Amino acid sequence: MGRHAVFALCGALLVAVVSLEWALFQHDFNVEYVAAYTSRNLPIFYTWSALYAGQKGSLLFWATVLSVFGSLALVLTPRHHRELLPYVAGVVSLVAAFFISVMLFGGANPFQRLPYTPLDGSGLNPQLQNPGMVFHPPMLYLGYISITIPFAFAIAALLSKRLDTDWLVAIRKWTLLSWLFLSIGICLGMWWAYVELGWGGYWAWDPVENASLLPWLTMTAFLHSVMIQEKRGMLKKWNLALIIGSWLLSIFGTFITRSGVISSVHSFTQSNVGYFFLFFLVAAAAASFSLYVTRLPLLMAETRLESIVSREASFLFNNLLFVGIAFSVLWGTLFPILSELVVGTKITVGPPFFNQLNIPLGLALLALTGIGPLIAWRRASIPNLQRQFAVPTTVGVFTALILLVAGMRDFYALMAIALGGFVVGTVVQEFARGARARHRQYGEGYALALGRLLARNRRRYGGYIVHTGMVILFVAFAGMAFKTETEASLRPGESASIKSPYGWTYRLTHLGISQYDALNRQVTAATLEVSRDGKRLGVLTTEKRQHVDGLGRPTFQPSSEVGIRSDLREDLYVVLGGVVNGTEQAVFRFTINPLVWWVWYGGMIVALGGLIVMWPGGAPAAKRAQAGYAVRLVGTEENT
Amino acid sequence: MNAGTKFAIGAVLIVGSVGYLMASGVKQTGQYFLTPTELAQKIAVDPSFYDVGMKVGAHVVPGTVSKDVATQTLRFQVTDGSARYPVVFHGLPPDTFNDSVEVVVEGRLKKDGVIYATNVLAKCGSRYEAVPKA
Numbered sequence: 001m002g003r004h005a006v007f008a009l010c011g012a013l014l015v016a017v018v019s020l021e022w023a024l025f026q027h028d029f030n031v032e033y034v035a036a037y038t039s040r041n042l043p044i045f046y047t048w049s050a051l052y053a054g055q056k057g058s059l060l061f062w063a064t065v066l067s068v069f070g071s072l073a074l075v076l077t078p079r080h081h082r083e084l085l086p087y088v089a090g091v092v093s094l095v096a097a098f099f100i101s102v103m104l105f106g107g108a109n110p111f112q113r114l115p116y117t118p119l120d121g122s123g124l125n126p127q128l129q130n131p132g133m134v135f136h137p138p139m140l141y142l143g144y145i146s147i148t149i150p151f152a153f154a155i156a157a158l159l160s161k162r163l164d165t166d167w168l169v170a171i172r173k174w175t176l177l178s179w180l181f182l183s184i185g186i187c188l189g190m191w192w193a194y195v196e197l198g199w200g201g202y203w204a205w206d207p208v209e210n211a212s213l214l215p216w217l218t219m220t221a222f223l224h225s226v227m228i229q230e231k232r233g234m235l236k237k238w239n240l241a242l243i244i245g246s247w248l249l250s251i252f253g254t255f256i257t258r259s260g261v262i263s264s265v266h267s268f269t270q271s272n273v274g275y276f277f278l279f280f281l282v283a284a285a286a287a288s289f290s291l292y293v294t295r296l297p298l299l300m301a302e303t304r305l306e307s308i309v310s311r312e313a314s315f316l317f318n319n320l321l322f323v324g325i326a327f328s329v330l331w332g333t334l335f336p337i338l339s340e341l342v343v344g345t346k347i348t349v350g351p352p353f354f355n356q357l358n359i360p361l362g363l364a365l366l367a368l369t370g371i372g373p374l375i376a377w378r379r380a381s382i383p384n385l386q387r388q389f390a391v392p393t394t395v396g397v398f399t400a401l402i403l404l405v406a407g408m409r410d411f412y413a414l415m416a417i418a419l420g421g422f423v424v425g426t427v428v429q430e431f432a433r434g435a436r437a438r439h440r441q442y443g444e445g446y447a448l449a450l451g452r453l454l455a456r457n458r459r460r461y462g463g464y465i466v467h468t469g470m471v472i473l474f475v476a477f478a479g480m481a482f483k484t485e486t487e488a489s490l491r492p493g494e495s496a497s498i499k500s501p502y503g504w505t506y507r508l509t510h511l512g513i514s515q516y517d518a519l520n521r522q523v524t525a526a527t528l529e530v531s532r533d534g535k536r537l538g539v540l541t542t543e544k545r546q547h548v549d550g551l552g553r554p555t556f557q558p559s560s561e562v563g564i565r566s567d568l569r570e571d572l573y574v575v576l577g578g579v580v581n582g583t584e585q586a587v588f589r590f591t592i593n594p595l596v597w598w599v600w601y602g603g604m605i606v607a608l609g610g611l612i613v614m615w616p617g618g619a620p621a622a623k624r625a626q627a628g629y630a631v632r633l634v635g636t637e638e639n640t
Numbered sequence: 641m642n643a644g645t646k647f648a649i650g651a652v653l654i655v656g657s658v659g660y661l662m663a664s665g666v667k668q669t670g671q672y673f674l675t676p677t678e679l680a681q682k683i684a685v686d687p688s689f690y691d692v693g694m695k696v697g698a699h700v701v702p703g704t705v706s707k708d709v710a711t712q713t714l715r716f717q718v719t720d721g722s723a724r725y726p727v728v729f730h731g732l733p734p735d736t737f738n739d740s741v742e743v744v745v746e747g748r749l750k751k752d753g754v755i756y757a758t759n760v761l762a763k764c765g766s767r768y769e770a771v772p773k774a
Binding site: 127198199304305306307308310313316317320321324325327328331332335336339345346347348349350352353356357360361364487489557558559560575577578579580581585586587589 | 643644646647650651654655657658661662664665666668669670671672673674678695707709710711712731732734735736737738
């Protein structure tokens with residue numbers, strides 16, 4: 001029965017989504033939502049994505065995707081977890097019911113009609129007219145929404161008292177899926193902020209950004225600590241709390257984004273939807289944690305920590321760091337509200353607060369990324385440590401020495417890259433040893449051995465690929481320590497120069513301004529000739545766009561289109577600030593952002609690694625891989 | 641000493657340093673976020689509030705914006721309905737800045753009664769609806 005209710009809900013919501021898309025494509029401006037977010041001259045691509053451009057449409061999207069995921073979970077869950085499913089269906093339906101009632105009773109009905117039919121809609125905010133914006137919100141939503149499934153399984157396990165390790169297996173892949181969507185969503189968001197907002201960076205510790213990072217952090221912690229529960233029967237309470245916490249944080253994220261309680265450049269909706277979310281958040285937190293507390297006696301650990309020098313211990317520290325970072329980000333995000341409640345004055349903390357905290361914590365985490373996989377389970381011996389750490393440590397130390405000789409003096413950046421070298425050393429060592437073992441045992445060529453190693457132990461080696469991607473991200477973040485910026489007001493023919501941290505100098509010559517009309521906008525473009533140390537590199541164009549409606553009247557504020565010249569070492573990032581009226585004199589901001597390309601590249605590798613870990617395999621093969629995994633993890637000392 | 645105790649020591653170290661970093665971070669980087677009225681009250685009570693880095697959230701007074709593109713200087717006034725302060729900002733204002741938006745001005749109020757801004761953030765009007773972005 002419960003199953004069919006979820007399937008029916010899913011069907012009904014899909015019909016609603018198709019209807020809203022139909023209204024969008026038909027330009028049915030009598031529907032308020034269509035009139036508010038689209039116009040006749042909006043490119044078709046963005047007309048489609050207007051489904052989730054506004055609050056009402058996003059709520060519909062949320063509920064629909066939840067019902068799709070819920071149905072999939074009910075269909076795909078293996079037979080032996082079937083006893084949990086009625087509870088899962090119940091939790092999913094409750095959460096969906098909340099979103100639907102916000103739409104129906106919270107004044108957020110996307111099908112609300114207007115008393116008249118406007119001739120044209122007001123169009124989509126130009127900053128949302130960017131390919132990144134078409135994919136970023138749904139990815140983030142998919143991440144937020146899919147956490148509901150592991151949460152539903154956790155509540156199901158608590159309610160049914162089936163709290164063996166078994167249920168964890170049922171949700172690990174869902175958590176991974178959610179983590180993957182969130183990772184991709186966050187990276188796309190960084191890319192969008194970088195190319196579209198024009199302030200010269202990709203992460204500003206804005207409350208809305210932080211809100212998306214929070215569940216990502218707790219889920220990453222869970223994906224590590226779940227291994228300890230599977231292998232050693234420890235951390236049951238902790239893991240359940242992480243899953244419940246991650247889900248609450250995803251609702252919190254939606255609440256922050258929707259309510260505007262924390263002043264953010266990105267979020268302010270003057271609507272009472274925020275109160276609905278706050279109520280739901282508090283009620284859900286109270287309900288799930290009181291259930292959790294009543295079941296605590298059933299969640300005793302089966303084993304104890306045997307040694308501080310063990311994989312368990314390193315994972316425990318890793319979890320503490322993840323949760324510590326999450327807590328400090330939450331604290332910083334809520335600080336204006338907390339300080340106003342406590343001392344009566346709003347005090348805000350900005351990027352310096354988050355950087356001051358998260359750079360050292362992040363570096364500690366990076367070190368553990370290398371240490372964790374090298375230490376044996378239960379208890380590591382001195383020879384084991386020597387065998388495992390010799391090569392990676394050498395790589396790390398040499399990386400640091402090379403950077404020092406090359407003249408790098410920024411402590412954090414140096415540490416980030418040296419630790420990155422250490423972690424990459426561990427990953428290469430693991431792959432090399434695994435491939436060599438296969439080569440010896442089965443006589444496979446090294447390439448084949450590497451391929452099979454990855455294919456047969458997806459979880460382990462896919463995880464190493466994720467680690468490699470994270471290293472690349474950390475190195476890229478470190479590059480931003482060397483960002484340089486200058487502003488100049490240039491007449492045509494005049495030029496400005498900016499020195500790169502690599503030592504060379506860019507010279508930018510203003511060639512002139514051109515103005516023309518495009519599909520739905522008037523463009524003012526400035527063209528600059530770029531040369532590096534006297535060698536001509538080409539021209540770069542940066543634009544100011546004034547979007548217009550169907551009658552050519554201006555809509556929205558003018559928006560900047562950044563000119564970016566990107567290579568593996570650095571980005572030259574040019575923003576047109578404005579043009580002096582009636583002349584071709586223009587103001588520019590030139591920024592050199594080192595290693596930005598690697599952020600996108602690292603993000604893709606993280607996603608690739610996540611996909612490899614998740615890739616479905618036949619059940620027997622998975623069992624085999626699992627066994628091999630356990631044996632190899634403990635190295636030569638012991639077998640579990 | 642057993643492993644549990646050693647782990648507890650490590651955990652206390654991590655939790656302690658997170659706590660310490662948070663406390664010192666707030667102390668070193670925290671900034672008052674005031675409305676013009678609150679700022680006027682603070683200044684009246686305690687003149688040491690001059691020349692302190694802070695954020696002021698207010699509306700731009702329509703018609704007070706003057707932009708000099710050549711020198712990249714932006715002048716405008718902000719108000720919350722009662723108190724009003726002039727603001728001077730050097731640099732590029734955000735795309736969304738105009739004379740009817742809500743802004744967050746980051747800077748210092750000097751003795752001449754002018755807020756010298758180091759950063760101006762503009763909230764876009766109601767139409768930039770929240771799309772969660774990372």
